[in-house]
Amino acid sequence: MELTESYTLPVSQQRTWEALNDTAILRASIPGCESIEADGENAFALSMAASVGPVKARFKGRMLLTDINAPQTYTIVFEGQGGVAGFGSGNARVTLEPEGPEATRLTYTASAQVGGKLAQIGSRLVDGAARKLAGEFFKRFSAQVTDEGGADAAADTAAPADDTASTDGADSESGDAQAKRKKSWTAWISKS
Template sequence: MELSETHTLPVSQQRAWDALNDTEILRACIPGCESIDPDGENAYAVVMSASVGPVKARFKGRMLLTDIEAPNTYTIVFEGQGGAAGFGKGKAHVTLEPEGEATTKLTYTASAQVGGKLAQIGSRLVDGAARKIAGEFFKRFGAQVGGDGGGAPASDDGDTAAAKATPQNTESNEPADPESGGDGTKRKKSWTAWISKS
């Protein structure tokens, strides 16, 4: 499964980068995310629930941030298990480019593999679920960082699920973190120090 999409965010590049590295914001934006907790250098343990067609599961996984070049890009490597529902693993490359002082273009490309029941229900349903999760993530993320409902898609290459597929697989992996004890300081730990997403 290959996913790719571009979104325009109504904030500066630095603000977008900071938000992408804030686990509290990510937990609030990732659909079904229960928690995102530090799990080593640039790594996070993620727990999330997701539905893919007839399959509903709670995924536990790990996300690792690599190739970090703040505030421009990083790669999210994820893997997760959903019990009887199967597993997901993959990676997503996220890039931020400034478009003026108050607008940033976020582009991501992701690739993921699923197994178990998830693989049996067909790639069309999996891709559709990933796109839905990704769309909801960017809607919430735009609102969080822009203060309004921002975050309109600049272009949709069909498979938007990357970002969310990422989380989903990470769900399976990925993708986030719930209010785990309200440890604001711990959670605010830089995603860069951690991280993601597909």
């Protein structure tokens, strides 16, 4: 899986860098994150609950920051195990570019591999879940770093720089269609 997106955040490059290296802000920003703790120099142990389509699991993993050039860029190398749900590993290159004194463009390119049940559900579903997770992360992250006007107002300020990367169309499906699709996946899994 390959994923590249850009977000404009309404804070300075230095503040964005500091927040990306603050475990309390990351824990509050990562959907389903249960814990994130320092585990050596530039390394973190992470525990989170996530669901991709019909597969729900608790993942435990590790992140290592490499190629650090503060406050412009670094690479995150990650790996995680989700028991019978499978595993994931990969890396993400994060770049911060100032857009004026109080705005920063964050661009990332991620590459990941999944195995186990996660790989069986199909790359399209995994890619969609990854995009949705990233979008939710940046809404929460922006709310954490701006801390102005409440979380709801701040969450709306983090938007993809490219509207084609948005998954709003998928979110606008009716609840009945989503429930029907969920039932069909559940039935398919229970038959296999």
